[in-house]
Amino acid sequence: MKKFIKNPWTLGIGTTVIGSVLLSFVMDWINKVDWLSTLKALLQFVGNAIVAFLNFELKVWWVLVVLALLFAALLIYVKILDTKQKDTPIPFLSYTKDSMLGLSWEWEYSKTYDGKYTISHLHPVCSKCGMRLKQSGMYGLEMECLRCNTTKKWEDHYLTDAQLLIEDNIKKRFLQNQ
Ligand SMILES: [Zn+2]
Incomplete structure (x- = not known):
């Protein structure tokens, strides 16, 4: 049985059969989906998200926290870069x-x-x-x-x-x- 499975002919034919079955499944699925309305819904969702994002009320302390985090990240990055340089073997x-x-x-x-x-x-x-x-x-x-x-x-x-x-x-x- 093992020999049969490992035989290149079996492998070739097996892959082709499985491949074509999978392909027909995928094609069926693609044909069934209503792409236009899906696309419309997707665009609408993205549009809504953008509008919601732009209308978002910001509190000043959030901005400050984000800035502080960015600054901390920058500091850590510089520190890592510095140690890397120090560790480089001469x-x-x-x-x-x-x-x-x-x-x-x-x-x-x-x-x-x-x-x-x-x-x-x-x-x-x-x-x-x-x-x-x-x-x-x-x-x-x-x-x-x-x-x-x-x-x-x-x-x-x-x-x-x-x-x-x-x-x-x-x-x-x-x-x-x-
Ligand atoms: Zn000697």
Whole structure:
């Protein structure tokens, strides 16, 4: 029985039969209704409603209440819009690691008093294990991973250079299409 019902032929014919029966019902109903008087009644009803509405006696306090409600709604709307804007995630905040100058870097963002973000805690990490590198070697010209015992060449201007590169990456990857 299930197969019979699912058969495309049965479905096709069944739909056609049911469809034509429904259609004839609808046609019967359309033919029976007196459309002209229905339309007349409808127009009359709408006309009466408009006249009744225009003749409506208004009390001043109703107007005041409506105005107060509108004002409250506006306030709520603005508030929602404001929170929405605050909740919008800032895309570049997830950009916290990259490879530059032959080193892997990690950093965080901190918010300044005027609501802007700056890069903070920028430091090179071991490209193998991710541990923060320690400045070592004579004159501090190496970065060492205490876990992997590997060293990388280091110069102090790398830190400023990396920050500049990150800022430029943020500008080009995240802020230009806004
Ligand atoms: Zn390591």
